[in-house]
Amino acid sequence: MSSESSSVAEPLAQERFGDLIYTRQRRLYVLGILTVVYVFNFLDRQILTILAPYIKADLHIGDAQIGLLYGTCFALFYAVMGLPLARFADNWDRVRTLSLGLAVWSLMTGLSGLASGFAGLALARIGVGVGEASATPSAFSLLQDYFSDKRRATAIAVYSSGIFIGSGLAGAVAALTIGWWRGLQASGSAPLAFPAWKITFLSLGLPGIVLALVLLFTVREPRRARQHGAARMVSFSSVMRAVGGDVASMTPPFSIAAAWRGARTRRGVLQNLLVLALCVAAAATLTAITDSLATVHQHAGFGHIGPVTVTTNLIQWSALAFGAYAAWCWLHRLTQRDTLASKQILRSPVVRATVLAAALQNTVNYAVTGFTFLYGVGHFGLGARDAFALGLIIALSGFLGTTLGGIGADFLARRSAAGRLWLAMAAALCSGALYALQLCAPDKTTFFAAFFGAQMTGTVWFGAASATVQGLVAPRLRGTAIAVQWLVVNLIGLGIGPYCVGLVGDVTGDLRVGMLGALVLIPASLIFYFKAARLLPNAERLFQSQAARSGNCSEQSA
Incomplete structure (x- = not known):
């Protein structure tokens, strides 16, 4: 019986994923390179949080302006441009779309090092946001065609771990570059009269452009999944x-x-x-x-x-x-x-509740993490070496949280329809408590330990929530669905969270007040997770029955 099932599954895999890319090795390679692209995505995005103390001193700006650079300038164009660029992911060559976007945001990251003031740096950050908007719709859509539903949350979690590997590398890259450049300045051998933060931005541009070429020439666009009205490729x-x-x-x-x-x-x-x-x-x-x-x-x-x-x-x-x-x-x-998109994405109570829960939880993550190094500099006297340590903490905790969270979400989903969301709820509660401990820590060791735990539990939602949303939409709408999800997550999480924390820090003179204030969003997130978990079993049964009827109709018409 098992051998018979295997013989049937292999041709289906070839039909669904394309003759050249259905093998396990090819899928793992594509997952690996997409994860590396996402590492660069967040490395270029998060490097600002480590360079913030040096940028503040050099450009004479406040915490709210750092929040504007880190959050709103980036998030607005990242979130809004992600919507039309999702059309590329759903209708055109996703590999080319992602390669072009990677080249653009790498170039704009390099140009950030040439900014002479707040306005110039803000414009460069906008460019980074526009380029990075191509990443998530294209990559998520590709992953849906490479991995079956049983492994999808795990694949999404591994890909999402690039967020924290990239964020962690931001600390390491900043620490090494700042130390190296200051050494050259001290010896009088620095070739440019640039501060270290500008050199850090400049050094990140070229590697991303090289990676864009590697992606373009080594990854083939897969054959689209043919279930439930898959998109038909159209001209550029x-x-x-x-x-x-x-x-x-x-x-x-x-x-x-x-x-x-x-x-x-x-x-x-x-x-x-x-x-x-x-x-x-x-x-x-x-x-x-x-x-x-x-x-x-x-x-x-x-x-x-x-x-x-x-x-x-x-x-x-x-x-x-x-x-x-x-x-x-x-x-x-x-x-x-698009009536189907409206029904499955915008009017689905489960999708709406899951997206809002993730957005509120991620507001806390962005608000606290975005200012963690700046807070540590003021309260514990952190320096460049501590930035390296902080980067390692973010990389390890984020990788463990997203990867183990995705595996755990898939495991629980096989035992309960809402298992993924119950796990996300438990993790959100733990992360809120650990963030509070971090901000009330009496010493640096406790501060770092609590931050490690908060990051690990605060990242479990990536695979759980994203797989839940993706599992309730037709294949042709997956790029659009993830674009809508990240629209809400980024407009709320990045567009409001960091700026408000920085503003409260400016007004009160204590950045911790704003960071602690963000934690009130955790209970609201739990309420929406609970609502989604309660409605999910019926929603999945209804979606599967509608998909089955649609498939039968397609076969009869064929």
């Missing part, structure tokens, strides 16, 4: 026109015209204008409130637009308002053009 020009339409539909005034064409009624245009007005009003209100909290020294203006002073708070809330409006426009357009 067709996808570009569609992506251009997506971008225009999210950007005023083009979005107003797109609303008119889509709805053909005044109601659609008025609805779009109302959302835009609410976003502008919210940005103006939040700017006025936060400007009144901070001193002029902390948030000095960068210039004027008529009578309006351009402050850090104005940039923060205007950017977030644009991100919220753009996201609404894109999601609204998605509901109009």
Whole structure:
């Protein structure tokens, strides 16, 4: 019986994954190189958190501005551009999309080292966000075609471990580069009159471009999965026109015209204008409130637009308002053009609850981790060597948390439909307690030990939540589903968390107050996880029955 099953499974594997890439060795190679790409993704992203003390001193900026550079400038374009770029993942060559994105964000990371002020560094960070937006939709979509459902959470977890390996390498790269460059400066042999943080950015650009070429020439685009209405490959020009339409539909005034064409009624245009007005009003209100909290020294203006002073708070809330409006426009357009996407992604109670739970939990992770080194410098006198140690902690704890979490999630899912989400809940509770211990630690050893535990338990959700969402959507929607998931996670987690923590640190003079305040989101995350876990068994049964009916209809029509 087993041999008979094996003989049937092998051709199916070839049909699903493509004749050249169905072997175990090829799948492991692709998983490995995609993980390395994700390592570079987070290395280039997180290096700012280690360089923050040096950037603050050199550019004379505050904690909130560091939060803006680390969070909003990056997150806005990363999250929003991830939506139209998901169309590439679902309709065009994913390997080429990912290679191009990697080359772009590596180039912009290198250009960060040429920035002479806050504005230049902010523009470079925006470029990094745009390039990195290609990574997650393309890579997740590829993994769905390489790994079966029984191994999918494990594959996602291994890939997601690149987040923490990259974040950990950020500490190691920064420590080594800063030490090496300062040694050259002390001996008078430094070839450039650049501070060490700029050299660190410059040194990261070229390796990423080389990796982009390796990815392009060694990984073949797999044959798409053929179940449940898999996407049909279309031409590059067709996808570009569609992506251009997506971008225009999210950007005023083009979005107003797109609303008119889509709805053909005044109601659609008025609805779009109302959302835009609410976003502008919210940005103006939040700017006025936060400007009144901070001193002029902390948030000095960068210039004027008529009578309006351009402050850090104005940039923060205007950017977030644009991100919220753009996201609404894109999601609204998605509901109009794709009924199945609207049903399985936007109107699914389980998907909504799981994504919100992950977003709230990740807000805590970003808010605390993003300022951990800066906090340690102020409270424990951490230096470059400690940055190296902190990097090792992040790499090891994150790898263990995501990998073991993914394996554990798959194990529990075979015994209970909601097993993955129960594990995510338990891990979120543990991470919140350990973050609190970290921020109340009396010495450096306790600080590092608690941070290790908080990082390990705080990363379990990656495989569990992502596999839950991916398991409830059709194959052709997987890139779109992960783009929507990361849209919410990044707009909330990166767009709000780090900036608010930095702002509270500026206002109170104690960064720990803002970091501890972020922990109140853990209970809210648990509530949404619980709701999703309670509804998941019925949702999976309904999805499988609908998929079976769809498959039968396809066979009959064929």
